[in-house]
Amino acid sequence: MTKGLADKKICFLGAGSMAEAIFRGLLESGKTSPDQICATNRSNQSRLDELSARYSIQTTNDPSAIRDYLALSDIVVLAMKPKDVMEALRHYKSLLREDKLLVSVVAGLSMETMYGLLGNSMPIARTMPNTSSTIGLGATGIAFSSSADKEHKESVLDMFRSVGKVLVIEEKQLDILTGVSGSGPAYVYYMMEAMIEGGIRGGLSAEDARILTVQTFLGAASMVQQTEEDPAVLRRKVTSPNGTTQAAIEKLDEFRFPQAVQEAVLRSAERAAEIGNAISLEATKRE
Numbered sequence: 142m143t144k145g146l147a148d149k150k151i152c153f154l155g156a157g158s159m160a161e162a163i164f165r166g167l168l169e170s171g172k173t174s175p176d177q178i179c180a181t182n183r184s185n186q187s188r189l190d191e192l193s194a195r196y197s198i199q200t201t202n203d204p205s206a207i208r209d210y211l212a213l214s215d216i217v218v219l220a221m222k223p224k225d226v227m228e229a230l231r232h233y234k235s236l237l238r239e240d241k242l243l244v245s246v247v248a249g250l251s252m253e254t255m256y257g258l259l260g261n262s263m264p265i266a267r268t269m270p271n272t273s274s275t276i277g278l279g280a281t282g283i284a285f286s287s288s289a290d291k292e293h294k295e296s297v298l299d300m301f302r303s304v305g306k307v308l309v310i311e312e313k314q315l316d317i318l319t320g321v322s323g324s325g326p327a328y329v330y331y332m333m334e335a336m337i338e339g340g341i342r343g344g345l346s347a348e349d350a351r352i353l354t355v356q357t358f359l360g361a362a363s364m365v366q367q368t369e370e371d372p373a374v375l376r377r378k379v380t381s382p383n384g385t386t387q388a389a390i391e392k393l394d395e396f397r398f399p400q401a402v403q404e405a406v407l408r409s410a411e412r413a414a415e416i417g418n419a420i421s422l423e424a425t426k427r428e
């Protein structure tokens with residue numbers, strides 16, 4: 142077990158897909174043991190039963206037990222939907238103090254808004270992981286508050302390195318990082334869905350179209366990673382003059398594929414900012 146997370150108690154506020162991806166990585170990498178982890182939600186008992194059976198962690202949805210776990214925790218991971226954040230931070234703010242570290246995975250939620258809701262300057266790591274963390278192949282962006290010290294940073298880096306690659310960036314870059322890698326897996330799945338459908342339309346069985354598509358994505362991503370070549374260079378190596386790939390790329394260009402993907406990335410970033418602004422506005426209104 143590394144120094145960063147050794148003996149640290151970690152409480153997850155939210156027990157959904159992101160929370161599970163992170164604590165699964167922590168447990169599988171051996172960076173924490175199950176007794177260090179507690180996952181909580183508001184009311185879904187069967188989900189908590191499933192998680193405690195699968196990972197042997199502590200779970201609860203009882204508000205007073207959540208308070209007890211929070212009081213004992215060194216690290217609190219905010220892993221709920223943006224719409225639930227304001228209420229949760231207000232509800233638990235007396236327990237979220239400078240002696241703990243808050244790790245948020247919530248899209249768009251700024252440190253300024255969190256500090257406004259908490260009314261203190263506890264150390265915060267604002268992060269943006271993705272669901273590939275579930276299998277240790279996540280990509281996570283992290284920005285730290287100025288109150289985060291070396292040990293806090295080491296703990297958070299340890300946490301997210303256990304589920305994939307980590308980039309420490311400025312907070313203002315987190316929204317665009319969300320557009321690339323936070324939402325990114327969905328664009329890739331969308332393209333895979335379309336390729337499978339195209340294969341089926343052309344006469345392949347659904348199973349064969351899926352096998353070929355998955356292997357093509359795995360192979361292409363690994364080629365970029367292992368050869369370190371520019372994707373554009375690798376694309377040109379597939380594209381014989383006047384061949385099949387050129388014909389296909391011309392069709393993608395006809396539908397403005399590159400523009401569509403770029404606009405999607407930017408729109409996701411814009412949406413993250415909108416979500417963050419909406420929470421900030423709501424928080425100020427209710428002060």
Ligand SMILES: NC(=O)C1=CN([C@@H]2O[C@H](COP(=O)(O)OP(=O)(O)OC[C@H]3O[C@@H](n4cnc5c(N)ncnc54)[C@H](O)[C@@H]3O)[C@@H](O)[C@H]2O)C=CC1
Pocket residue numbers: 154155156157158159160181182183184185220221222223225228229246247248269270271272323
């Ligand atoms: N799903 C994704 O691909 C990614 C999600 N995120 C962020 O992660 C956060 C969570 O997303 P998911 O795990 O997908 O959501 P989810 O809907 O799977 O899980 C949310 C969990 O929060 C719980 N919750 C709500 N209010 C609570 C409260 N007051 N106390 C304790 N638990 C509470 C819910 O019961 C549920 O267990 C979101 O803010 C999202 O922006 C970040 C990166 C990627």
Ligand SMILES: O=C(O)[C@@H]1CCC=N1
Pocket residue numbers: 248319323324
């Ligand atoms: O769609 C969302 O809002 C979350 C954040 C990044 C990925 N999923």
